[in-house]
Amino acid sequence: MSMQLGIIGAGTIGEVHARAAHAVGQTVVAVADLELAKAQRLAAAYPGARATNTISDLLDDAAIDAVVIAVPNKWHRPLAVDALRAGKDVLLEKPMALTAAECSEVNRVVADTGRILQIGMVYRFSAAAQAAKSVIDQGDLGEIYHAKAHMIRRRGVPGLGGWFTNKGLSGGGPLIDVGVHMIDLASWLMGFPLADRVSGKVYSYFGRRMADYVYEQMWAGPPQLSGLCDVEDSAHALIRFAGGATLDLQVSWAINMPQANGVGPGFVGIFGDRGGLTFELGGDHVNLAAERHGRNTDTQFQLPDTEPFAEQAKAFGDCVANRHQPSATGAQGQLVLSIIDAIYASSTADQEVKVEET
Numbered sequence: 001m002s003m004q005l006g007i008i009g010a011g012t013i014g015e016v017h018a019r020a021a022h023a024v025g026q027t028v029v030a031v032a033d034l035e036l037a038k039a040q041r042l043a044a045a046y047p048g049a050r051a052t053n054t055i056s057d058l059l060d061d062a063a064i065d066a067v068v069i070a071v072p073n074k075w076h077r078p079l080a081v082d083a084l085r086a087g088k089d090v091l092l093e094k095p096m097a098l099t100a101a102e103c104s105e106v107n108r109v110v111a112d113t114g115r116i117l118q119i120g121m122v123y124r125f126s127a128a129a130q131a132a133k134s135v136i137d138q139g140d141l142g143e144i145y146h147a148k149a150h151m152i153r154r155r156g157v158p159g160l161g162g163w164f165t166n167k168g169l170s171g172g173g174p175l176i177d178v179g180v181h182m183i184d185l186a187s188w189l190m191g192f193p194l195a196d197r198v199s200g201k202v203y204s205y206f207g208r209r210m211a212d213y214v215y216e217q218m219w220a221g222p223p224q225l226s227g228l229c230d231v232e233d234s235a236h237a238l239i240r241f242a243g244g245a246t247l248d249l250q251v252s253w254a255i256n257m258p259q260a261n262g263v264g265p266g267f268v269g270i271f272g273d274r275g276g277l278t279f280e281l282g283g284d285h286v287n288l289a290a291e292r293h294g295r296n297t298d299t300q301f302q303l304p305d306t307e308p309f310a311e312q313a314k315a316f317g318d319c320v321a322n323r324h325q326p327s328a329t330g331a332q333g334q335l336v337l338s339i340i341d342a343i344y345a346s347s348t349a350d351q352e353v354k355v356e357e358t
């Protein structure tokens with residue numbers, strides 16, 4: 001029988017998960033959302049799926065094997081804990097939780113229950129990231145000593161005044177939103193070295209003058225000017241790993257960078273002593289700079305056209321069926337949040353800080 005899936009959170013990305021799961025042969029059997037109408041609208045797209053606004057009702061359903069949690073960040077920790085304790089395997093949207101300490105609590109429950117937890121690091125499933133990973137795994141870059149992970153939006157604040165810009169609900173701005181993807185991606189490609197120290201700075205200029213915010217498009221819009229924006233709009237950091245390698249991170253929802261309109265592509269560069277590679281997320285190729293027979297060579301890998309959310313759903317289904325933990329583990333989710341915690345702490349302290357082990 002196909003995997004019987006429950007979706008918790010019937011918003012933008014809950015809908016994407018339901019479609020991806022259906023596309024790879026999983027069965028969406030129930031949808032839960034605090035707003036019943038949203039749950040009903042999404043459930044209606046999947047014959048036989050039921051809708052509820054009571055999360056425990058879905059978690060108590062023994063027919064459900066696994067759940068996708070796609071709700072605002074503040075609810076990731078409590079809902080993941082409840083779902084794991086209810087005996088469900090979990091695909092948990094990013095960020096894993098608001099802080100590394102919260103992630104650690106979830107990881108303890110994974111260890112107690114033996115359930116599967118996959119963090120929604122969907123960018124790893126992009127064709128570019130997969131190709132880059134296989135080049136790196138073949139050793140073509142030699143010793144990796146530096147990486148760049150940039151995702152710059154000139155104007156891309158999501159849902160200004162909604163939950164994304166409310167620190168109590170989101171945990172922060174672009175650093176915890178898209179920064180989590182970029183830190184994860186670079187760390188994964190570098191082999192997940194342990195972070196040692198961070199020097200970071202976050203800026204909040206655009207949220208201070210919400211009514212003047214000039215934009216062309218808005219994810220999760222339109223702006224709610226009666227709402228709150230108390231999160232950063234860009235973050236800049238140098239992360240030093242224990243083995244000496246570094247990561248240059250830059251992410252923004254809003255910054256006055258020419259030619260970065262709308263939702264900019266992510267840029268990743270991984271540099272080693274034998275070769276280096278760069279790619280744009282969503283791009284159709286990976287660039288490899290290397291040395292062959294005493295000459296500098298450039299190679300461009302063309303990429304297949306894949307759908308990252310479907311690839312992610314397939315990988316999760318495989319872990320559930322074969323009872324193995326995924327590539328994007330809760331332990332890695334926690335390492336990424338410990339870097340994010342340190343960037344916020346460094347920005348507040350105005351100096352380099354140690355990355356705390358939780």
Ligand SMILES: NC(=O)c1ccc[n+]([C@@H]2O[C@H](COP(=O)([O-])OP(=O)(O)OC[C@H]3O[C@@H](n4cnc5c(N)ncnc54)[C@H](O)[C@@H]3O)[C@@H](O)[C@H]2O)c1
Pocket residue numbers: 008009010011012013014032033034035038055070071072073075093094095120122177220
């Ligand atoms: N992987 C990605 O690329 C990606 C992209 C967008 C969003 N996300 C993540 O997905 C999550 C949801 O984002 P979104 O854009 O879909 O938000 P959204 O606002 O569109 O949807 C959230 C839904 O959750 C419901 N909800 C709120 N609190 C709830 C609770 N306690 N229990 C059940 N339902 C609740 C809301 O009613 C809403 O329908 C966030 O954590 C976000 O970071 C990931």
